[in-house]
Amino acid sequence: MRELEISFRSIPATLTYELRQQVLWPESPIERVMVPEDHQALHIGAFEEENLIGVGSFFFDLPSVRLRKLAVLPEKQGRGIGSNLIRFAANQPDLQKADNIWCDAREDAVSFYQRLSFKVEGDIFEKFGVNYQRACAEIAAVAQHLVRDEAVSYGAHLLGQGNTQNRP
Numbered sequence: 001m002r003e004l005e006i007s008f009r010s011i012p013a014t015l016t017y018e019l020r021q022q023v024l025w026p027e028s029p030i031e032r033v034m035v036p037e038d039h040q041a042l043h044i045g046a047f048e049e050e051n052l053i054g055v056g057s058f059f060f061d062l063p064s065v066r067l068r069k070l071a072v073l074p075e076k077q078g079r080g081i082g083s084n085l086i087r088f089a090a091n092q093p094d095l096q097k098a099d100n101i102w103c104d105a106r107e108d109a110v111s112f113y114q115r116l117s118f119k120v121e122g123d124i125f126e127k128f129g130v131n132y133q134r135a136c137a138e139i140a141a142v143a144q145h146l147v148r149d150e151a152v153s154y155g156a157h158l159l160g161q162g163n164t165q166n167r168p
Contacts, residue, residue: 005049006046006047006081007047008046008088008089009047010092011045013038013039015043015045015055016033016055017030019052019055020055020069020071023073024071032128035059037059038057040059041060041068042060042092042095044056044057044092046072046081046085053076054071054076054082054085055069055070055071056071056085062098063098063099063100064099064102065098065100065101065102065139067089067102067103068103070082070085070086070103083115086101086142090139090143091143095143099139100139101136101138102134102136104127104133104135105132105133106130106131107132114135116137117137117141117142118136118142119135119136120135121133121134121135
């Protein structure tokens with residue numbers, strides 16, 4: 001099996017829409033995946049070469065940041081791409097200003113978030129026919145968490161050799 005070369009970078013909101021729809025709401029119109037505050041958020045893309053394979057959007061309401069619309073192509077899931085996208089974002093200077101990060105986790109993804117130091121809070125609730133639970137973590141804990149997959153190669157910037165601003 002060929003090793004994946006994965007990189008992460010900030011992208012405009014408009015680049016997230018197609019992947020969000022494809023992964024999260026394939027039967028819904030594209031408008032379902034658009035968030036009114038998208039123009040104010042930090043959007044991170046995961047790239048294999050120049051192909052967008054994952055996205056995550058981070059909305060600021062300091063001292064918290066809300067993660068929304070995390071999506072990784074199904075054939076690329078299970079390799080640490082989504083986890084490391086969140087970690088990459090948590091190491092960005094803007095997110096380092098926050099104390100914690102939270103999301104409404106789909107019920108079938110709760111264990112994914114728990115592996116990243118997120119704690120589940122409250123009862124299960126439903127939106128658009130999908131069950132969710134609120135999950136929250138300290139930014140510092142998420143920023144230090146790294147998931148490695150032997151079939152995936154991540155750039156030096158993700159492995160702690162790059163962005164060290166605002167870190168002890």
